[in-house]
Structure formats: C-alpha cells, structure tokens
Amino acid sequence: MKVLGVIVEYNPFHNGHLYHLKKAKEIVKPDFTIAVMSGNFVQRGEPAILDKFARTEIALNMGIDIVIELPFVYSIQDANGFALGSIGILERTKVVTDIVFGSESADIETLNIISDIIYKQPDKFKNLLKKYLKEGYSFPNARKYALIHFFEKNNILKKEKVLAIEKSNDILGLEYLKALKYYNSKIVPHVIQRQGANYNDEEFKGNFSSATAIRKLWKEEMYELIKESVPQKTYEILKREENLGKAPIFIEDYEISLLSFLRTLNRDDIQEIFGINEGLEQRIIEAAKQSASIIEFYRLVKAKRFTYTRIKRTLLSIYFRLKKDLIYDANKYGPQYLRVLGFTKKGRKLLSVMREQVAYPIIVTPSNYISIIKNIERDLDNKRKEWEIKKNLYFKMIEYDFKVSNVYSMYYKNKEFSRGEIDKKAKIIILK
Amino acid sequence: MKVLGVIVEYNPFHNGHLYHLKKAKEIVKPDFTIAVMSGNFVQRGEPAILDKFARTEIALNMGIDIVIELPFVYSIQDANGFALGSIGILERTKVVTDIVFGSESADIETLNIISDIIYKQPDKFKNLLKKYLKEGYSFPNARKYALIHFFEKNNILKKEKVLAIEKSNDILGLEYLKALKYYNSKIVPHVIQRQGANYNDEEFKGNFSSATAIRKLWKEEMYELIKESVPQKTYEILKREENLGKAPIFIEDYEISLLSFLRTLNRDDIQEIFGINEGLEQRIIEAAKQSASIIEFYRLVKAKRFTYTRIKRTLLSIYFRLKKDLIYDANKYGPQYLRVLGFTKKGRKLLSVMREQVAYPIIVTPSNYISIIKNIERDLDNKRKEWEIKKNLYFKMIEYDFKVSNVYSMYYKNKEFSRGEIDKKAKIIILK
Incomplete structure (x- = not known):
C-alpha cells in the first residue's frame, strides 16, 4: 500500500496547490493521501485567512483523504522546527510511504547531499559555519559559504550546485530531508518543480496566482479574479465562510x-x-x-x-x-499526538489501519484529549521519566492548539462564532 | 493659607461636579484647590471616556489650581486602596489643609466614629466581623452587623445611625477618614450633602445627570442633552477631543x-x-x-x-x-511620587511652595522620572532597605501609569495619537 504525505497550509487552496497535488499523485500513485496542515496561525506568523475547519473541508474536497493538524508549536517555527513537526507527524502515522514537496531546483540529489551534511554536522563543516557566522554573515549565507568551502576540495558538489539551493522551497526541502534522517524514517522523498507564482508574489497572475496574491484580492474584494485563481469548490466554501462572518481574517x-x-x-x-x-x-x-x-x-x-x-x-x-x-523539548521529542481534523469516506479506512499501528494518541474528538492520554498512561510502567516529559509535552502542545483557536475565533466578524471552545465543540469533518 | 483638596475622576466633568466644587469652596474658603484625579482607567475598572490630559484641562478651567494623578495602582482598587492612594497624595502635598467629600448621610460625626473603629480594629469588633463573615455575609453587610452589634451595649451609636451609612459616597468617606488616620494627617475633613443624580444612575436628569448618564448620552450621540448636563467649557473640550478622534472611549x-x-x-x-x-x-x-x-x-x-x-x-x-x-506594598507605604498633570497660573505659585516642602518626587516632566529619583538617592545613606522598597515601588508605580497610557492610546480612533509614549511626550497642562 502506497500512502502519499504532503505538508500544506492551503491559505487558501488555489490552482497551484491542485496542480501540485495532481503531480505528486502521478509520481507516487498512492492508494491514500494524507496532508499535515497548519492550524489557525500559519508559518508566516499570521492568522490564516480561513479557519482550519474550512481549510480542511476544502482539502478533503480537493483529493486529500485525511487532514492532520500541525501543532501550533511547530507551525510558527522557522524551517527547522516546521519540518521537525510536519515530518514527525507524517512519520508517526506509520502509514505514509512517500512524500512529495515543491522545489525550485528540483535537484533531489544535491538536496540530499547537503541535508546529509547539515544533519550530521561533521566537525569541519561546523567550524566553517562558525567562522562565517563570526564574520557577521546571516545564518543562511554563512551556511551557504560553509558548504561551498566544505565541498571545495573533495569535489562532491560543485559550487554552482550549492549556490542553486537558495529559494524558500529548497531551503524547506533541506529541512524535510534532514528531519527524515532525524526520525530515521523510511519514507521516500520526491520533489516536483515549483510551478506558477512564487510564495510571496503579491501580483495577480491569472490561473496561477500565489496564496499571497489571492489574500490580497480578497482584501480588495476582487471576487472575479479570486474565482479564476482557485478551484470552484474552494471558491464556494470561501464565499460561504465570508457570508457566515467567519472570513476573511487578516x-x-x-x-x-x-x-x-x-x-x-x-x-x-x-x-x-x-x-x-x-x-x-x-x-x-x-x-x-x-x-x-x-x-x-x-x-x-x-x-x-x-x-x-x-x-x-x-x-x-x-x-x-x-x-x-x-x-x-518539542523539537527534540517531536509531535506527541495526531490531531485528525477531517477525513473522507475513503480516508476512514486508512484511519482504522492507523489506529492499529500508531504509537501516539490519535485525537478525533478533542474534548477527550485528557482521557485519551490517561488510557495510554495506564499501560505504561517503565521509561517513567521520558514519559513524564512527553506527557507534559502532549498537554502543553495540544492546549496551545485549543488556545490558538479560542483567540482566532475572537476575530470572526460574526460574533455568534466567537463563543466557547471552538476546537472542542468542532465536529470532525468527514467528506462522504 | 488654606488649601482645599478634592478627590475626583471627572469622567466627564458635569454640573454636579461644579456644584460640589463651589460648595466645597464655600465651606473651606481656600486660597488654592488641588485635585487628585484618576488617570486613564477609573475606579469602575473601565477606560475613562476622555483621556487624563483632556480631563485635566477641563478641571483647570473649572476652578482647580493643580491636578495630580492618582497612580494607576490605586485608581483601580476598592474603596480602601483608592482612599489610601488619594488621601496619601493629598497628605504628601504638605499644603492641603482641608478636604471635602460628598456624602449621602452628611453625618460627619457618625462617619468619624465608625471610621475610628474600622481603623483601630478593636478585638471585640474584629471577632464580631469574623463571626458575620463566617456566617456567609458579604463584607459590607458583615461589617455593618458587626458595627451595630459592637455599639449595641455601649450606646455610642444608635443602630439607625449605623444603618444610614450604606451608600457609595459614605462608604468611600469612611475610607477617606480611615486613611487620614493611617497617615496621621492633620487635614480637616468636611462633608457636603450629595446632590442630584446617583453615581450609577443611567437616566438623563436634566442639569444634574450623573457621569454614567452622560457617558450613555455620548454613546447615543445625544449632544443637545449632554450640553445641558455639563458646563460650556467641558462641552467644548469634549467636542474638540471627539473631532480629534481621541474620544469618546468606551x-x-x-x-x-x-x-x-x-x-x-x-x-x-x-x-x-x-x-x-x-x-x-x-x-x-x-x-x-x-x-x-x-x-x-x-x-x-x-x-x-x-x-x-x-x-x-x-x-x-x-x-x-x-x-x-x-x-x-503600595497600600502599606502609600504613593511614592506626585505626578502633576497640570496647573493654572495661580497654581504655579502653590507648586513652588510644594517643591520646598514635599518629601516625595514631584514629577512635572515624566521623561525625567528616572533622573529625579537618582538625585534623591544620592542624598540618602541610611534607611537603606526601606529606601530600596520605596524606590522599587516608585518605579513600578509610575511605569504602570506610563503603560496604562500607552495601552489607552491604542483605543483612540485617530491613530495619529496612538504612537509613542503619550505620557512622556505630553506637555504639562498650564492654564494661563
């Protein structure tokens, strides 16, 4: 059984995302697809334009079978922490066999070689990195020069290849590969060439506008242009949420x-x-x-x-x-639970497989999050100290997710949706 | 030289306040009048409808010679802390000879006898109070019954007299009298009968509407009715602040x-x-x-x-x-500075007298608040520990005042006024 894993924010889902998902499926030919998705605040350090429930619903409609939430503590970290969280989730599903991520260079070989160095941190590389940092270079630049210098003599990688790895998707890709090594994962990574607009591109570019451009269009109420940039179903849900007074949130x-x-x-x-x-x-x-x-x-x-x-x-x-x-602690031990935001009818089958294999709590009904860990605790006897740390992490992590939703819901224009703990009240999203 | 002290919030200043001030001056016949006034948040636990600068300007126009800010840490306490702060300020001016406060009973003798008991806390009274509290009575009620019980046998105060002391001005008055004793003050207290509307009365009552009613009128934009309820100059400043986008704040x-x-x-x-x-x-x-x-x-x-x-x-x-x-600590040691918000030409003379007598820093230019205390520190050698506590208190207290203003200014509709530290930038208000 092949299971594709993707790491997404879908803020909001657009034609580029659909293209990426299609391509990824062409490469992997998966039986199922799991997405790990940021919650109500995204890696840019901003509230998501649509809440995580609406974004889950869209994802399920667009071909994802199970959506799992990336815990808040990872979703707002830099590339390193973001990757440790998202790869950690995919690894801990026990079922994901392949991941596909976008890459400007689309040069998986180079990415692999570099990620190996930054994971293993050989002394020579470490010293070079220190040297460049001391000289006042920013971290990305210091790392780049240290790598060039490191590969210079042994001829493993040419300078041009290292220099080509500098755009945001490639940088994140390096971290994904590093995280796979960190978890000692058997998941097979693939890359696809980034298409269409750049991540931060604000301009409207027809069919392939970036999420940034689409958020800008929404702010300016250019609905016709949004319509061109996102799948029909996305547009419907986005309008529905707007009419409910729950979106857009800036x-x-x-x-x-x-x-x-x-x-x-x-x-x-x-x-x-x-x-x-x-x-x-x-x-x-x-x-x-x-x-x-x-x-x-x-x-x-x-x-x-x-x-x-x-x-x-x-x-x-x-x-x-x-x-x-x-x-x-979160980066050292990785995610301590799998919070399922939604699944399709087909995804339900995969979820039952997961339930038998996964070593971490799977949370479908958030209000049970305390009793879930208590059940596991009962079965444990040894490894007491590490368990204490992990249990502690579990509570802290998930309680952040709840708080974040509680804060986010204050921003809904329609205050009818601002009451109560939206995470604990929310029903799992099941696409039938 | 007679100097009248009054304790005010002026949120906003209205005809009832003007009447009270006139009456107070008739009683004391002062050479000068000093008001201690709450800052940007008032004792109701709400932001003031006008900021403290505008309220100072109004007060100076209405017959106050110097306005001193009640530190935030006292302004949002209950009657006990509010009185310890405001009486503390007036006492520490060294020049205030008389205070006048509103009272529903206008029975200074009864107020004095009761305040003496609640200040000295004789054992018999303390035990009675404990007993009633244990029985589940709220603090005001337990205190009332304890007092009645306490006076029952010795015939000093009749039950009816104690029962008559139950409205908000009288309760606050008791605390003012208690605070005078706490500071061992020579200031002479006077009362005047409360006129017009009750403090919390929401209804418009013509000339003598309460501040609560006026705030409600402002919310409903009933400008004609506000005009009837406040002096002309108040109305002008209130409208000016509204046009600037700084008020009203709810x-x-x-x-x-x-x-x-x-x-x-x-x-x-x-x-x-x-x-x-x-x-x-x-x-x-x-x-x-x-x-x-x-x-x-x-x-x-x-x-x-x-x-x-x-x-x-x-x-x-x-x-x-x-x-x-x-x-x-704040209640134990009392206010550690006199923050002058404004004065009239006449008030300036009194301020120079104060400068020679006052043992606490007088702050006219808030941005100097650090150097002011450093100068004093240099002169001190003994009483080291208490000085450390007080110095610490000084900084904490005044930094709260600054922070409160910084937060309050975020609520101005006109964001031009939301930048920078408004307290430190604000010029002292001098009425010429």
Missing part, C-alpha cells in the same frame, strides 16, 4: 489586541520567550510604544538580522507565551 | 484585546494577580472561552460574591499583571 484583525498587549510588557516578561535574543526584546518593546499599527511596528522592529516573518512569528510566541524550553 | 474599545488576551491564559498565570481569589480565576478563564463580548463575559463571571465593578477591576489587574505583593 493580520490587521489582531493588531489592536497584539499592540495593546505588547504595551503592557517589560523586557523581563519576554526574555524566556522562543525567538527572543540578540536584543530583539528591547526593539519590540520600544517599537510597540511608537507604533499605531502593526505595519508601522514591523517597520520599526525590522533590521537586517530580523526578517518580517521572524518578527511576526516571535510576536505570536510572545502573545501565547511560548517559551524556549518548550520548543526545545 | 469599555467596548478594549473588549477584543482583553478577551483575546484572557483566552491565552492558564489558571497559574493569574493566581498571583491582585483581586484573584475564591475561585475567581477559574470562572474568568472559563467565561473568556464562552463569551463573544465583554458584556457576555461579565454576565458569566458575575456571582453574588463578585460584583461587576470588582470583575472589571480584576480584569485590568490581569491585563497589566498587577500582583498582590505590589498592591500590598
């Missing part, structure tokens, strides 16, 4: 909450927060006082060392008080 | 920020917060998840033991992470 919808909250903070309050270092805490606290909008704030905090995305992610960590030690 | 303006923030909290996060006990933390955290608006939230949290005002104040404490131990 970063501006949390700006007052966020800026107000930042203004109550002291430097000490954020020292331990994940993503805070190199004086970022002082910049953030000062900028919050000076800014009247989130855009102004980003502009003030931004520096060569701090990209917009990094700042936005760090703000979310601050807002949810996500501490460094939790992220450290 | 509790709804911070509801998303507050509810979103509450949804990120765990029970542990608020255990140490001032105002949290008797299981209130659990109610708050649960209610935040269930509520789509602040009004719904209050309704869910409210119980016999928890009044609306108490809940609203506690929420502010949570939002600003105001801890129990800070409030404990």
